[in-house]
Amino acid sequence: MATGTILQKAIDLVTKATEADKNKDYENALKLYEHAVEYFLHAIKYDAQGERAKESIRLKCQQYLDRAEKLKDYLKKGKKKPVAAGSEGSKEDKKSDSGDSDNDSDPDKKKLQSRLEGAIVVEKPNVKWSDVAGLDLAKEALKEAVILPIRFPHFFTGKRIPWKGILLFGPPGTGKSYLAKAVATEANNSNFLSVSSSDLVSKWLGESEKLVKNLFELARARKPSIIFIDEVDSLCSSRSDNESESARRIKTEFLVQMQGVGNDNDGILVLGATNIPWVLDAAIRRRFEKRIYIPLPEEHARATMFKLHLGNTSHNLNEDDFKKLAASTEGYSGADISIIVRDALMQPVRLVQTATHFKRVSGPSPKDASIIVSDLLTPCSPGDPGAMEMNWMDVEGDKLYEPPVTMKHMLKSLSTTRPTVNEEDLIKLDKFKEDFGQEG
Numbered sequence: 176m177a178t179g180t181i182l183q184k185a186i187d188l189v190t191k192a193t194e195a196d197k198n199k200d201y202e203n204a205l206k207l208y209e210h211a212v213e214y215f216l217h218a219i220k221y222d223a224q225g226e227r228a229k230e231s232i233r234l235k236c237q238q239y240l241d242r243a244e245k246l247k248d249y250l251k252k253g254k255k256k257p258v259a260a261g262s263e264g265s266k267e268d269k270k271s272d273s274g275d276s277d278n279d280s281d282p283d284k285k286k287l288q289s290r291l292e293g294a295i296v297v298e299k300p301n302v303k304w305s306d307v308a309g310l311d312l313a314k315e316a317l318k319e320a321v322i323l324p325i326r327f328p329h330f331f332t333g334k335r336i337p338w339k340g341i342l343l344f345g346p347p348g349t350g351k352s353y354l355a356k357a358v359a360t361e362a363n364n365s366n367f368l369s370v371s372s373s374d375l376v377s378k379w380l381g382e383s384e385k386l387v388k389n390l391f392e393l394a395r396a397r398k399p400s401i402i403f404i405d406e407v408d409s410l411c412s413s414r415s416d417n418e419s420e421s422a423r424r425i426k427t428e429f430l431v432q433m434q435g436v437g438n439d440n441d442g443i444l445v446l447g448a449t450n451i452p453w454v455l456d457a458a459i460r461r462r463f464e465k466r467i468y469i470p471l472p473e474e475h476a477r478a479t480m481f482k483l484h485l486g487n488t489s490h491n492l493n494e495d496d497f498k499k500l501a502a503s504t505e506g507y508s509g510a511d512i513s514i515i516v517r518d519a520l521m522q523p524v525r526l527v528q529t530a531t532h533f534k535r536v537s538g539p540s541p542k543d544a545s546i547i548v549s550d551l552l553t554p555c556s557p558g559d560p561g562a563m564e565m566n567w568m569d570v571e572g573d574k575l576y577e578p579p580v581t582m583k584h585m586l587k588s589l590s591t592t593r594p595t596v597n598e599e600d601l602i603k604l605d606k607f608k609e610d611f612g613q614e615g
Contacts, residue, residue, distance in 0.1 A: 348510025
């Protein structure tokens with residue numbers, strides 16, 4: 176979803192919240208305010224607007240959060256007299272609220288949690304299990320850890336408990352983060368928190384470990400929750416004597432929060448992804464109960480990837496062509512195949528740009544594919560029957576017939592794209608899989 180749409184969604188939710196507030200439907204108003212703030216924070220994080228616009232949205236968020244807190248206090252205490260929007264309440268209320276605020280709401284904690292709100296994935300990425308080619312064992316393990324406990328909670332009672340930590344490791348470009356997107360989409364009832372080192376590392380002493388603690392508290396408050404940490408090695412590498420004290424404290428807090436005394440992590444899954452699992456600290460590695468190797472795609476998976484990346488773009492490739500391409504890309508990752516297809520998709524565009532002659536053909540109208548028209552123009556050789564000397568600037572926008580992607584285009588792109596995974600890393604990953612992991 177585009178950021179403008181997210182911002183509009185937030186504005187619509189706030190409008191509904193204020194209407195519900197005026198109509199004294201406080202429970203509904205509270206939910207709408209909280210939902211709107213989530214969308215606003217999502218827009219701040221991913222919008223490319225200037226700092227002034229972001230600051231304006233932050234101020235609005237603070238107002239809506241303050242109002243939501245008042246409504247929450249009112250609903251919690253079950254007051255007979257409703258709190259008027261914008262009012263400060265009676266003197267007695269102020270006294271009781273000031274006493275409660277010391278215990279219930281720490282301003283620093285609120286500040287840290289509001290900073291982490293942007294990690295919550297509000298809009299689902301729309302990646303289904305079927306969009307992930309191959310990796311059947313990894314998908315089954317994730318379904319076992321995420322989907323089944325939500326759909327069949329009675330299965331997971333007594334000693335049968337779902338997995339609390341899953342590590343996805345493998346060469347770059349094999350679909351680890353893509354699998355996490357599929358989890359975010361398929362786990363409809365779960366809150367998905369996607370964090371990186373920039374969300375958790377602060378220049379202020381002691382704030383980084385507080386952010387880690389608040390991340391887990393936020394997940395516990397919103398469970399069932401999934402915490403996804405991409406490139407987990409940047410936060411949890413092996414502890415050593417020559418590392419900084421702040422880095423050591425972050426790792427220690429991670430260890431405590433993931434499986435420490437007094438922390439109930441029921442309903443929370445920590446999902447990590449890394450390309451270099453051998454640098455992880457041994458204690459962190461142990462807390463990831465399942466360590467799944469995401470290997471380079473096999474031949475049948477590579478053929479599926481070529482089809483998925485081509486999508487509904489016009490092409491004339493058949494099953495044999497896809498099999499030949501899959502056989503020719505041994506050692507290529509999913510990301511490498513994506514680049515090959517993207518380059519092949521651009522070749523008809525380059526053909527249009529360099530063409531000196533066009534001819535008339537029949538085909539579906541670019542405006543409405545259900546209508547067949549006969550006045551479309553497509554690039555051709557000067558010797559073709561009906562060839563007219565012209566360039567692409569002379570062709571009207573809705574009269575250009577899109578040349579289909581051919582096997583020749585694919586082979587040309589393949590010849591110029593090299594695999595990005597080196598043999599040394601594969602040997603190390605295989606060794607780690609044999610020692611600590613399992614096949615995905």
